[in-house]
Structure formats: structure tokens, C-alpha cells
Amino acid sequence: MKILRIGTGAGFSGDGIGPAVDLARSGKLDYLVFECLAERTIALAQLDRLGDPAAGYDRRLEQRMRAVLPDCHRAGTRIITNMGAANPLEAARRTAEIAAELGLTLRVAAVLGDDVLDRIGPCVLEETGRPASDLGDRLVSANAYLGAEGIVEALAREADIVICGRVADPSLFVAPMIHAFGWPSIEDHRLIGQATVVGHLMECGAQVTGGYFADPGAKDVPDLATVGFPIAEVSQDGTAVITKLPGTGGLVSRATCIEQLLYELHDPARYFQPDVVADFSGVDFAEIGPNRVAVSGGAGTPATGRLKVSVGARDGWIGQGEISYAGPGAVARARLAGEITTERLAPLANLIEDMRVDIIGLNAISPVDPSAPEPREVRLRVAARCAEIEAARAVSDEVEGLYLNGPAGGGGVATMVREVIGIRSAYLPRAEVETHVHMFGEPA
Amino acid sequence: MKLHEIAHGRAGDKGTTSNISVIAYRPEDWPRIEAEVTAERIAAIFGPDVQVDRYVLPQLFALNFVLKNALKGGVTRSVALDAHGKGLVYAVLDMRL
Numbered sequence: 001m002k003i004l005r006i007g008t009g010a011g012f013s014g015d016g017i018g019p020a021v022d023l024a025r026s027g028k029l030d031y032l033v034f035e036c037l038a039e040r041t042i043a044l045a046q047l048d049r050l051g052d053p054a055a056g057y058d059r060r061l062e063q064r065m066r067a068v069l070p071d072c073h074r075a076g077t078r079i080i081t082n083m084g085a086a087n088p089l090e091a092a093r094r095t096a097e098i099a100a101e102l103g104l105t106l107r108v109a110a111v112l113g114d115d116v117l118d119r120i121g122p123c124v125l126e127e128t129g130r131p132a133s134d135l136g137d138r139l140v141s142a143n144a145y146l147g148a149e150g151i152v153e154a155l156a157r158e159a160d161i162v163i164c165g166r167v168a169d170p171s172l173f174v175a176p177m178i179h180a181f182g183w184p185s186i187e188d189h190r191l192i193g194q195a196t197v198v199g200h201l202m203e204c205g206a207q208v209t210g211g212y213f214a215d216p217g218a219k220d221v222p223d224l225a226t227v228g229f230p231i232a233e234v235s236q237d238g239t240a241v242i243t244k245l246p247g248t249g250g251l252v253s254r255a256t257c258i259e260q261l262l263y264e265l266h267d268p269a270r271y272f273q274p275d276v277v278a279d280f281s282g283v284d285f286a287e288i289g290p291n292r293v294a295v296s297g298g299a300g301t302p303a304t305g306r307l308k309v310s311v312g313a314r315d316g317w318i319g320q321g322e323i324s325y326a327g328p329g330a331v332a333r334a335r336l337a338g339e340i341t342t343e344r345l346a347p348l349a350n351l352i353e354d355m356r357v358d359i360i361g362l363n364a365i366s367p368v369d370p371s372a373p374e375p376r377e378v379r380l381r382v383a384a385r386c387a388e389i390e391a392a393r394a395v396s397d398e399v400e401g402l403y404l405n406g407p408a409g410g411g412g413v414a415t416m417v418r419e420v421i422g423i424r425s426a427y428l429p430r431a432e433v434e435t436h437v438h439m440f441g442e443p444a
Numbered sequence: 445m446k447l448h449e450i451a452h453g454r455a456g457d458k459g460t461t462s463n464i465s466v467i468a469y470r471p472e473d474w475p476r477i478e479a480e481v482t483a484e485r486i487a488a489i490f491g492p493d494v495q496v497d498r499y500v501l502p503q504l505f506a507l508n509f510v511l512k513n514a515l516k517g518g519v520t521r522s523v524a525l526d527a528h529g530k531g532l533v534y535a536v537l538d539m540r541l
Contacts, residue, residue: 040520127459127518212454219452255452255467258504262465264456266510268499284503297503315521354516356523364525366535367489383523422521425459 004180004234006173009068009079010034011205011229013041013058017067019206019229019248024071026245027231031176032072034064034081035169035203042166043312043421045085046141056087057094057163065098065161073104073160080151080172084163086141088112089438092163096440099161106161107442109154113435114166116309116428117142123426125311132311132426140421141312144428147274147303148186150435151175157439166310168274170199173232181236186275193300194238196271196278201242201260201295205229208242208260209291210250223249239296241288252291261285274307274430276300306427315422316353319392320383321399321415322360325407326376333407334359334380340406341382341398351391355384379412385420392417448537451477455533462514462529464536468505480541481507489535490514509536 007029009020013036024032036058049056058064061083072079084091092110099106120142121133132139143166152175154162164172174195177183183191201208209230210221221227228248234240242252261283265271271278279299286294325333338357345352358364361378382399386392396415403413450473453465466481468474483498486509490496495512511532519527526532 215452218448255469258467258506259452259454259465261504262456262463262467262501262506262508263454264458264463265508266458266461266463267497268501268508281499281501282503283501318523320523354521354523358525360525365531366538367491369538381525383525385517385521385523420521422518423459424518 001236004177005029006031006033006176006202006232006234008033008035008202008205008229010036010064011203011207012036012038013060015205017064019227020064021067021071022245022248023229023231024068024075024077028075029077029231030180032068032077032079033172033202034079034083035172037082037085037166039310039423040312040421042085042143042310043141043423045087046312049086054090057085057091058083061091062094062098065095066102069099069102069104069106073106078155079161080176082164082167082172084110084165086165088163088165092438092440095161095163105441107159108161108163108440109157109159110438111146111150111154111162111164111167111435112438113150113433114143114146116144116433119432120309120311120426123309123428126425128424135313138314139311140314142309144307144309144433145274146433146435147171148175148178150437152178154437155179157437157442159439169203170196170273171275173199173202174275177234177238187302189276189300189302191238192276193278194296194298196273196276196300197261197280197283197295197298198232198234198238198240201257202230202232204260204263206250207263208256209244209252210256213251213256213259219255221251225249238298239294241292241294243292252293254285254287254293257285257293257295272304274303276303305430307430307433309426309428311424311426312421313424315420316385316387317389317392317417318383318385318420319395319417320381321396321413322379322381323399323402323410324377324379324412325410327409330376330378331359331362331374333409334378337380337402337406337410338382341402344398345395348391348394351386351388352384353387357382389417445541446537447481447539447541451537453533453537455530457515457519457528460513460515460518462511462532464509464511464533466507466509466536471505474505476541477507481539483509485539486511486536489539
């Protein structure tokens with residue numbers, strides 16, 4: 001019986017390249033998947049593309065492709081990625097050029113159709129209840145979450161490398177299973193649901209192999225510094241073994257798999273995807289060997305017939321600043337610094353949409369525990385989202401001003417002003433989103 | 445006893461909603477976790493603006509809490525230090541049983 005070997009080469013845009021090279025070299029993989037597109041990344045890429053029509057794809061595409069293409073070509077490993085971001089066509093063209101420069105004959109496909117900016121105007125945004133067109137010229141991008149369909153078509157047309165923009169992350173993994181196993185129908189909801197479980201476990205890279213898991217003394221992870229990226233050994237029925245390369249650091253256990261299964265999940269019985277509503281509620285794991293965990297029990301029901309769309313819009317500016325206080329009375333001095341900064345910013349109140357004044361070390365991340373001992377070092381943090389860049393600058397300037405005009409002993413000021421690209425959600429009927437595949441290097 | 449001694453978990457984000465898993469290390473601790481770590485106790489940690497739903501996965505000895513409105517403004521627009529609310533799971537694991 002055929003076992004399909006799929007590896008994850010990246011779980012986010014900034015992920016390490018070394019572990020992907022290890023997988024390309026030693027993984028004996030059928031597929032290597034790079035998931036590099038967070039919610040906001042595509043909107044930022046769209047801004048790049050507005051400045052340069054040949055830009056708008058992942059900035060590390062070239063570096064990644066050069067690092068893995070020779071080994072993937074040698075091993076017969078096909079690559080699937082969403083590194084196309086806002087410009088999959090240009091990313092595919094560039095990848096075909098890189099392959100040619102490396103002396104490799106490879107077919108590269110671009111999956112298109114996720115960009116729905118031209119028809120998003122009348123769609124109502126979930127967060128505001130208003131049509132997207134109300135955003136006017138602040139609207140930057142609108143990308144539908146495509147399913148597996150376009151990738152499956154590209155693989156059927158013998159693409160060695162498939163480059164997408166916005167595709168639901170698990171679909172990057174579901175598509176090669178559909179292609180390789182010749183599953184007859186995307187309407188087999190149990191099968192596609194189980195495949196989605198495997199895709200979900202794999203899509204965040206090392207988060208299933210011991211990354212983002214270690215808690216010394218409670219949850220220890222061996223050799224986290226050299227953590228290996230995951231491999232799924234998938235069977236015809238969609239069940240799989242999650243593992244990693246021998247000799248790499250990290251850990252694949254029931255516990256690492258359960259944490260990742262529930263990551264970013266709401267109702268476990270209804271995980272909404274373009275091709276299926278996956279049901280994770282009956283999933284179970286079994287440790288069948290060192291760093292080998294079998295996963296089964298995924299199911300599903302029919303997809304909703306509408307696709308989620310990420311809508312990106314310019315949404316003002318965030319200005320922030322931090323300053324540290326240490327030693328006796330550190331918390332009281334930080335608190336006073338926060339109070340006077342708030343008072344000094346009062347004249348800008350009508351330009352400030354949201355503001356937080358926190359004391360890092362005391363209450364910046366979790367609710368205050370009044371029984372905890374007072375920390376000896378703290379850091380005041382003031383951050384505000386403002387309609388105008390000048391107001392955001394004023395926020396960071398007031399924190400810097402605490403050097404001469406604030407409480408005693410403040411040090412280590414850091415400030416930042418950045419534009420906000422806010423992401424909101426809308427939905428489009430699936431029938432209104434058409435997927436196309438463009439091939440480079442296909443014989444005429 | 446702190447929940448941290450018998451359970452682990454991870455926080456995830458989607459828009460303004462956070463989800464936080466609570467997973468028993470050992471099956472023998474599961475009945476206690478299922479009985480004591482209720483939606484009401486989680487809601488008490490995060491205050492009245494946050495709406496909490498609890499899902500139970502008994503074969504995994506795991507709970508999944510969905511916290512609507514826990515990430516004010518949404519991850520992309522938030523002015524919070526930890527905009528994703530990644531650290532919120534430790535506020536839950538800090539719960540006294």
C-alpha cells in the first residue's frame with residue numbers, strides 16, 4: 001500500500017530554512033509544503049505590489065527555492081507553497097527562472113483567482129456590518145481562501161512546483177493527498193475531513209514537533225535548538241503518522257499533537273474550510289514509536305458553499321514607546337510615568353482611537369495577580385492607534401520625553417511608529433470565485 | 445494546587461477571538477479538570493466583556509475554550525503588547541484548583 005510522505009518546509013514567512021533543506025535532502029519526500037502567508041501578510045504584499053508590479057510575493061522566495069530546489073529535483077519531491085502572496089504569477093515566473101539558472105528542468109504552476117478586490121465592494125464586513133466599499137480608498141486587498149481544487153489541477157498537469165496566493169492552509173496538504181491517492185470526490189466528507197486534520201497538524205511546521213511547547217520542568221523538549229520540521233506519512237484512507245527526521249531535535253508525542261490539533265480551533269465539530277466542514281471532535285492519537293504518532297478519527301460534513309475573504313485596509317497608525325524602571329519603587333515610578341503621559345496626550349484624545357498604558361512585568365499580558373510579589377524591574381509601555389501619523393508620533397515622543405520630564409531613573413527608551421493594515425472578514429459565494437492555473441515550462 | 449501542575453495548553457487567535465486549550469497530562473486528573481475548569485471560572489479571569497464557550501474532547505482529556513472579544517481590536521489592529529494573546533494560556537494555567 002502506498003504511503004505518501006509530505007513534509008513542512010515552513011510554518012510562517014520568517015521560518016528557518018535549514019530544517020527545510022534537511023527535509024529536502026534526507027526526507028525522501030513526495031511533497032514539501034511551505035506555508036508562509038499569515039492573515040496580514042497578503043495585504044502588506046499587495047502594498048509592495050502597488051509600488052512595483054513585479055513585487056508582492058514572499059521576499060524569501062528566491063532564497064528558499066535556491067536552498068531546496070537541487071535536492072528536491074534529485075529526490076523527485078514536488079513543492080507546494082503560498083509564497084505567491086499577492087503576486088503568484090510573478091513568483092512562479094521568477095521560480096522558473098531560478099530553476100533554469102540552476103540547470104534544472106522543472107514545471108512551475110501559478111494558482112490564480114483568490115484576488116477578489118474587483119468584486120468585494122458590495123460584500124458586508126463581518127466586523128462592521130457595513131459594505132467593504134465604505135472603506136473607500138483605504139481598501140488595499142481582498143483575497144478569498146481557495147480550496148484544494150487549483151492545486152490538484154496543477155499537479156494533474158504535472159507541475160513540479162505549485163505557487164499559490166491565499167489558499168486555506170490545510171488545503172496545501174489536502175491537495176497532494178487527493179492527487180496522489182486518486183480520491184474520486186471532494187464530496188467524500190469523511191476522507192477530506194481526515195485529510196484536513198493532517199493538514200492542520202502540519203501547517204504550522206515545528207509547532208507539532210516540539211516547537212512552541214517547551215515549559216522547563218513541566219514539558220521538556222530535547223534539543224529544541226535543532227528542532228526538526230514535521231513529516232506526515234499518509235495512507236490511502238487519510239490516516240497518517242506524524243514524525244520528524246532522525247537526528248533532529250524536538251519531540252513528536254501525543255501531547256504535542258493535541259496542542260497543535262486544538263490550535264486556532266473553535267467548535268471542534270465544525271472547522272470551516274473551503275472544501276469541507278471538518279469534524280475534529282473524534283480525532284485520536286496513538287504513540288506507535290519514538291517520535292511517531294498515528295492520527296485518525298477525522299470526519300466532515302459538506303462545505304458551506306461560501307468562501308471566507310480577508311479584506312485588508314489602511315487603518316491609521318500605531319505609535320508606541322517603552323521605558324524601564326528598576327529597584328525600589330520601580331512600579332510606582334512606572335505608574336506615575338504612565339499617568340503623566342496620559343495627561344500630556346489628553347489634547348489629542350479626538351485623534352486617538354484606542355490606547356493602552358501597561359506596565360510590562362506587572363499587567364501587560366495577563367490580568368494582575370494582587371498576591372504576587374512586586375517585580376524589581378518593570379517597563380512602561382504606552383501604545384495608541386491614531387487616525388493621523390502626527391498623533392502616533394506624538395505618543396512615542398511623549399514616552400521619549402520621560403527621559404528629562406518623567407520620574408527618576410527611567411532608561412532604555414524604545415519607540416516605534418507604524419502604519420496599521422487592518423484585516424476584516426467577508427464572504428463570497430463559491431461560484432463567484434474562479435480558480436485558474438498558469439503553467440511555466442509546459443511543453444508546447 | 446495550580447492547574448499548571450496537571451495540565452498544559454496553547455492559545456490561538458482568529459480576529460478578536462482567542463481559543464485556549466487545557467489538556468490533562470494524565471488520564472487520572474481528567475475528571476477533576478473537567479469538573480473544575482468551567483466556562484464560568486474562565487470567564488471570571490477575563491472579565492465581563494469576554495464571552496466564553498467550552499468544548500469537551502474526552503478521548504483527548506482536553507477542553508477547548510473559545511473566548512469571543514478577548515483580543516480587543518483584533519490581532520491586526522490591536523494596541524496590546526501580545527496582540528495574538530499567545531500568553532493568555534498561562535493566565536488560565538495559573539488557576540488554583
